[in-house]
Amino acid sequence: MIRTVIFDMDGVIVDTEPVHRYAFYRHFEELGIHVSDEEYATFTGCSTKNVYQQLKDKHGLAPDVDTLMLSKREFFNRAFDEKADLDLLDGVRTLIEDLHQHGIQLILASSASKATIDRVMRRFALGPYFTHLISGEDFPRSKPDPAIFEHAASLSVAPKQECLVIEDSANGVAAAKAAGVYCIGYNSEHSKLQDLSLADQVINHFAELNAEKIAAIDSVAAAK
Known part of the structure; x- marks a missing residue:
């Protein structure tokens, strides 16, 4: 779960x-x-x-x-x-709200700077949904180094086996798997030339996910 x-x-x-x-x-x-x-x-x-x-x-x-x-x-x-037309990716706010409403903890772990993360959180009013905002600038090595996801998992209310990462980059997926965390690869049209083959599953749109489907994932079985 x-x-x-x-x-x-x-x-x-x-x-x-x-x-x-x-x-x-x-x-x-x-x-x-x-x-x-x-x-x-x-x-x-x-x-x-x-x-x-x-x-x-x-x-x-x-x-x-x-x-x-x-x-x-x-x-x-x-x-x-x-950039007036900058907006959230299609379906992601619905997923974030659904996960939050069902009591699933949300953590942000981004390679972006703290300043950029704060800018995005303010512009789209997402801060209240996340318990922790983690910036890659606090780590000596970037993804695919697993440190950022190991740290994120350490802040979880659950053991690492009950955590899941959503990533769109080859480096990010590799980092999640190196950290021993179940990973969903998002095949984003905005992230070109990315190999998501290491992901446990790959989606093309956030409509493919909801809180019930995510909560039901057996990450322990998937790791065997």
Whole structure:
């Protein structure tokens, strides 16, 4: 039985990926570096801190990682505030409300910065549904490292065997499985080039899920 659902944010709850992509590429242009679509796809699920550490090492960038992050965040914040059509992904609010109404604990575990998580929570009034908001910036390594999901499971009201992760990225699914947590892969049209084959099951729309179906999942049996 599942008693806690751990949500990723970008590509699962809200499609901020176009805003992130815009901010990253504006900053890459300012820095004078080239990042291919294939390389950019590997960043999905990674924290901004880890992305810039990789780029700093690869390109020998002079600014420190914190400075690079702040510059990118300025591009992101302006674009986020100006994007009037930014909305939650179809069906996810209904699922969140249904899970909450049925007493299933909700935890957010996102590679996004605390500032971005707070921005999304405020804009869409989602804060009251989640008992904990966990940012990848608090961990030295990004997904697929399992640390963020191990920490999320430690905050659950239930044992890890009664937790479930919803993820849209290859890195995120790998992290969830490495943490020993049952994982549903969300095949998001907004998250390109992602291999979800390690997930315990894959959905294409949140209408495929509800509190009753999730609570009934036998994650222990699935792990055998």
